C-alpha cells in the first residue's frame with residue numbers, strides 16, 4: 001500500500017488493509033520484497049500532489065515491467081477525478097478505483113483474495129491512530145476540488161465512531177487524532193446541529209484513550225461546547241488545527257470562506273482567552289488571484305502578530321472545475337515560491353522564540369519512537385509528523401507508547417530537548 005497525500009487518505013488505506021483476513025496476506029514494506037499487489041492511494045489536491053501521484057504510478061509500473069511487483073491498482077482522489085483519462089493514458093495499470101465507491105476496490109480484491117472484515121490494520125505506531133469522523137465536504141471554498149471529488153458531507157454516527165475507537169483502544173491506542181475535511185460541520189447532516197462536542201465527550205469516556213486531538217476545523221461557527229470541553233476536559237488536547245487560508249477581506253470573500261478578517265481575529269482571540277495555553281496550527285495559501293504585494297504584506301503582518309504555534313503554507317494552484325479556476329493564475333510560480341518562503345522564514349523565527357520560552361518548563365510527553373541518540377516524544381501541543389518533537393536523552397529507560405514527565409532543557413526552531421523527571 002502506497003499512501004500519498006493527507007491523513008484522511010491514510011485512514012482509507014488502513015481501512016482497506018484492515019479488510020485483509022489475518023494470516024492470508026503479508027504486508028511488505030515499500031521497497032522490500034516482491035508484492036503481488038500494489039495499491040496506490042493517490043492525492044489530487046493540488047498540482048504538486050497530482051504530479052507526485054502520477055510519478056508514483058509510473059515508478060511502480062516500471063517495477064511491474066521489471067517483474068518486481070505484480071498487479072498495480074490505483075485508487076484515491078486523483079483516480080476519482082481523472083479516472084477515464086488516466087485509464088486511457090496509462091493502460092499498464094491493472095485497475096482504477098475512486099473514493100466514493102470503496103466497495104468496488106474491495107469487490108475486486110475479494111474476488112481474487114479477500115474475505116470481509118471491519119477491522120483496521122494500523123500503519124501508525126500502535127499508541128496513536130487517526131479517526132476519520134466524516135467523509136466529503138459541504139463547503140464551497142472557491143479553490144478547492146475536494147467536494148467535487150469526495151462528494152457531500154457524510155458524518156459517521158457517534159455509535160459507529162465510539163465502536164471504532166473502542167476497538168482501537170483495545171489494541172493499545174492512547175491518542176485519537178480526529179480528522180475530516182471539516183470537523184466543525186460534524187453532525188449537521190445527521191441532526192441539523194453540531195455534534196462534535198457530544199462525540200468528544202463519548203470518546204473521552206473510553207478507558208485507555210488519554211489524548212484526543214482535533215485536526216482540520218473550519219473557523220466559521222466553531223461550536224462553543226467544543227471550546228468549553230477543550231478548556232475543561234484534560235483528555236481533549238489543547239491543540240487546534242484550523243486552516244485559515246488568508247486574512248485579507250477581499251481574498252477571503254473571493255475564496256467563499258464564510259468569514260472575514262474581523263471575524264477571524266475575534267475567533268482566534270476568543271479561543272486563546274477561553275482555552276489558556278492552546279496551541280494553534282494553521283495553514284495559509286499564497287498566490288491566490290488578487291494577492292497583490294500589499295495584500296501579501298497584510299498576510300505577513302497577520303502571521304507576525306498572531307504568532308501561531310505551528311504554520312504550514314501552500315502555493316495556490318488552479319484546479320479545473322473549481323469556482324476560482326476562471327480567475328486564472330496571474331501570479332507567477334516564482335512569486336508564489338518567494339512568498340511561501342518569506343512566510344516560512346518569518347514563522348521559523350517565531351517558532352524559535354516560542355520554543356525558547358519553554359526551556360525550564362515541565363511537560364507530559366508521549367514517546368513515539370527511539371533513534372540512536374534519543375527517545376523521540378511529543379507534548380499534547382504537537383501532532384505526529386507535522387509538529388515539534390521532544391528529544392529526550394537516553395539516561396533514563398523509556399518505552400515507546402509510554403507517557404513521561406520531562407523538563408525542557410534546550411530548544412531549536414522545530415524541536416525541544418528534554419530530560420525525564422523522576
Ligand code: SF4
Pocket residue numbers: 137138139140141144145146147181182218
Ligand atoms: S472546507 Fe473548503 S478547503 Fe476544506 S475541503 Fe471543504 S471546500 Fe475544501
